[in-house]
Amino acid sequence: METIEMSHDIPAWAKQRVIPGDHSFVEVRRLQGQGRTQIQLPDLKALKVWAKSHGWPTPWFGFKKALLDKLFESNETYTLALNESGITIHIPITEHTLTIARLKELDAWYEERDDTGVLGSRPTGWGRLVNELRKIRHLVEGGIPVRVEGTQTVLNTWESFYRWAHGRYHMLEDGYDSWIGDDLS
Known part of the structure; x- marks a missing residue:
């Protein structure tokens, strides 16, 4: 498993797991743009197989960037990825x-x-x-x-x-x- 860390070091207890439906796609995408998400990726080989089976780009170089771009492309791709790919996202607690x-x-x-x-x-x-x-x-x-x-x-x-x-x-x-x-x- 590989983790893409937040730009600021906050303790684990100050992070909450993103569940589609509980957290707005727009809000999570905004937090991602600010470097305020922690994204855990499953095994990259398995993730590439999953991405390819859903028609997502799987370039040799820059796969993680392409994957995240596609994940945050729309509410549908975001929900699909969080429900099926094994990717987990954590965001900071609100206060x-x-x-x-x-x-x-x-x-x-x-x-x-x-x-x-x-x-x-x-x-x-x-x-x-x-x-x-x-x-x-x-x-x-x-x-x-x-x-x-x-x-x-x-x-x-x-x-x-x-x-x-x-x-x-x-x-x-x-x-x-x-x-x-x-x-x-």
Whole structure:
């Protein structure tokens, strides 16, 4: 099985499988054009046999591109492929809520200190916090709005995420070796 990944790395739990009838062809095609789909192809030899039996193009070079072009050509070809070819498509969930319980956990990691007395009070939960904030950032970058429960805050751009994260966890940027944005290339 071969997978054509989304352009943004989002966790598996933030993806949903596309089922014809449950998800609009137009919407899935739009997401595909934005690089926001994950497409799993079955064995390519078997897929070529299937495509050929349905009159789809099966060039020696560029087969995957030709296949996807045909798949997204119309609602009929899309439905046929998803129902019969073994191709599966995943798209991002429509939104995520950062619950109050999860916020309390993140806040606890931010406040967690090792009070050894030798070097004073040192943070011990910041590594976990930075990793979790990156996951939230990846959702936002992947086009998934993140609602912060108990507030009117919706994180839907890098800037809104950064303002929120920096406002809530401001010491991280200057006080920790790793930051929520330093994994960007």
